[in-house]
Amino acid sequence: MQSNTEPVVQIVAEIGRTLGYPPEAIPTQIDEKRTAEVLGVKVSTLTNWRTTGRYSLPYIKVGRLVRYRVTDLAQWIAKRRQGAEG
Template identity: 55%
Template sequence: MSTTHVSDFAELKAEIVAQIAAQLGFDPKHPPSQVSDKQAAEVLGAKTTTLAVWRSTGRYNLPFVKVGRLVRYRVSDLAAFLARRTTGHTGEVC
């Protein structure tokens, strides 16, 4: 990945982090580091059960933190996940 693409990706990721924070009602300048699976599902427009399937099957590369039964998603990981799937047209491969 060239330096231009890396900086473009980093800028897009930072913008998405701010959007996630605003969508969930947090201060975009001070977003939380982690959110619950319910909040992650809201951000992604998916159901919590869908995220559970993704976790158990490894369908998508979406990292999560699990302590006991508690599941958390890093906001930076959600932003990177969305940034990797941001395209200009439907002919682009994600």
């Protein structure tokens, strides 16, 4: 049986592979472009989600810069996973 953190750790590794990072060098935060790449959406879609509150995908904003923590992204993806486990 998997613990609650195992799927998140696996998703973080998948995100790293998707973006071309070696397992030991997965960044803590990624920008909008890379987040959109991971999710298979456009950057404008992420902007829309943030401004409308459509999805509660956590982000960090400093001035004009928007960043997403890879662990937050992995948790968000894990919560949305559909289908039977097992």
